[in-house]
Amino acid sequence: MARSVWKGPFIDGYLLNKAETARASGRNEIIRIWSRRSTILPQFVGLTFGVYNGHKFLPVQVNENMVGHKFGEFSPTRTFTGHSADKKARRS
Amino acid sequence: MARIAGVNIPTNKRVTVSLRYIYGIGPSKAQEICGRLGIPAERRVNQLSDDDVLRIREVIDREYRVEGDLRREVAMNIKRLMDLGCYRGLRHRRGLPVHGQRTHTNARTRKGKAVPIAGKKKVTK
Numbered sequence: 695m696a697r698s699v700w701k702g703p704f705i706d707g708y709l710l711n712k713a714e715t716a717r718a719s720g721r722n723e724i725i726r727i728w729s730r731r732s733t734i735l736p737q738f739v740g741l742t743f744g745v746y747n748g749h750k751f752l753p754v755q756v757n758e759n760m761v762g763h764k765f766g767e768f769s770p771t772r773t774f775t776g777h778s779a780d781k782k783a784r785r786s
Numbered sequence: 787m788a789r790i791a792g793v794n795i796p797t798n799k800r801v802t803v804s805l806r807y808i809y810g811i812g813p814s815k816a817q818e819i820c821g822r823l824g825i826p827a828e829r830r831v832n833q834l835s836d837d838d839v840l841r842i843r844e845v846i847d848r849e850y851r852v853e854g855d856l857r858r859e860v861a862m863n864i865k866r867l868m869d870l871g872c873y874r875g876l877r878h879r880r881g882l883p884v885h886g887q888r889t890h891t892n893a894r895t896r897k898g899k900a901v902p903i904a905g906k907k908k909v910t911k
Contacts, residue, residue, distance in 0.1 A: 759870055767872040 703733035703762075713738055726751050730766030745769035788831055788839050791852045798832045801825055805842070810852035819845055 697704065706729040716725050724744040739758050744751030747769040754760075754768045789795055796804025805816040820827065823841050825834070834842075846852060851859065867875035877884040883896045894900065 759866065760872070763870070763872055767874065768870075770873060770876065 703735065705729075705732040705735060710737075713741060716741060724751065724753055727765065730764065730769065732765055734760050734763055734765060736761050747771045788834070790839070790843050791846050792854070794853075796831050798830055800827065801829050801831055801834065801842075802827055804831050808846070808852050810850065810856040811846070815850065 709727060709729055709732055712725055712727070716723070724742050726744040726746070728746045730745060730747075734756055736758070738756045739761065741756055743754045743756065743765060745754050745765045745768060746752075748771050752769040754765065760768070790805070791808050794808045796807045802813070802816045802820050805811050805819060806813065811819075817827075819842060823838065823845065825838060825842075864878055868878050869875070874884050881896055881898070882889055883893050887893060889897070
């Protein structure tokens with residue numbers, strides 16, 4: 695079920711401060727965040743975030759299409775490269 | 787034979803049923819349309835007057851997104867997700883289930899027919 699509109703988008707409050715200071719400092723360095731659950735807001739557009747995936751910080755360049763999604767959606771937590779087909783064949 | 791919303795030619799079925807042959811119109815929308823135009827539920831398409839057919843066609847053209855337009859919209863939404871590089875887009879790209887279902891077993895609708903593992907040892911004896 696979708697979240698109630700009257701609550702507004704969910705976001706961890708400290709992200710706003712972080713984004714603001716990054717904006718103010720001018721140079722767009724990667725803002726490291728752990729808050730994968732936070733919604734991407736319009737004021738984040740243009741900034742680059744390093745979203746933690748439990749292993750490293752993946753850079754996410756926010757564009758206007760991403761608004762409304764969560765940060766975690768852009769930083770996959772699992773690595774699956776596919777099954778190698780020939781391994782079993784060699785053994786038998 | 788009645789042509790509504792382009793290619794669709796529903797048959798000698800009830801109006802509420804035959805409208806559902808249009809992509810984008812299901813049970814509830816079909817009933818909604820009939821209710822709004824005052825067409826009784828047991829009326830069949832071949833019993834409709836030309837005027838009724840015209841009114842149905844008009845309502846659908848005006849207020850519902852069906853067939854090509856709807857298909858295009860759905861495809862656009864999926865394309866947007868894929869271009870965005872988000873998790874759901876990745877799942878679409880790989881042809882795996884998008885809504886967090888298990889893939890250990892099942893998920894055959896998205897994955898297609900099961901392929902045997904290449905070179906798996908054959909049972910002898």
